[in-house]
Amino acid sequence: MSMFGDYLRNLIDTNKVNIYNIAKQAGLERTAIHKIINNNRIPSDEYVQKLANVLELTPEEHQRLIECFKISKIGEHKYKQRIQIKNLIESIAYIENGASGNNDKNSPPTHPPTHPCFA
Numbered sequence: 001m002s003m004f005g006d007y008l009r010n011l012i013d014t015n016k017v018n019i020y021n022i023a024k025q026a027g028l029e030r031t032a033i034h035k036i037i038n039n040n041r042i043p044s045d046e047y048v049q050k051l052a053n054v055l056e057l058t059p060e061e062h063q064r065l066i067e068c069f070k071i072s073k074i075g076e077h078k079y080k081q082r083i084q085i086k087n088l089i090e091s092i093a094y095i096e097n098g099a100s101g102n103n104d105k106n107s108p109p110t111h112p113p114t115h116p117c118f119a
Contacts, residue, residue: 002039004048004072007065009037011055026050042072 012019019037023030028050035041043051048069052062071079 002042002072003068004042005037005039007068008051011061012037015055017055022051022054026054
């Protein structure tokens, strides 16, 4: 399963756009787009940018598309591990700042965030 392909399919369906027109506007192969949304291929970074530009996404949709692409590229398990490591490092930094008397507005992460691609 590819989160990227599933999310791309959702964007295409929601926005009621035609895959042929997307391919034509982006200068991409229609069959390759079909392979991506059917989870048979993970595209290159450049391919994703071309798709995002043609789809005219909101900033939130664009960010989610890119994140789903990253997850699909490295795998969900590895992505979740990296999020946990990031949260651990942030917690350590918070504890160190708190212990040295620095009072910043950030609070320690209490649990790994739920990423929109996992929703």
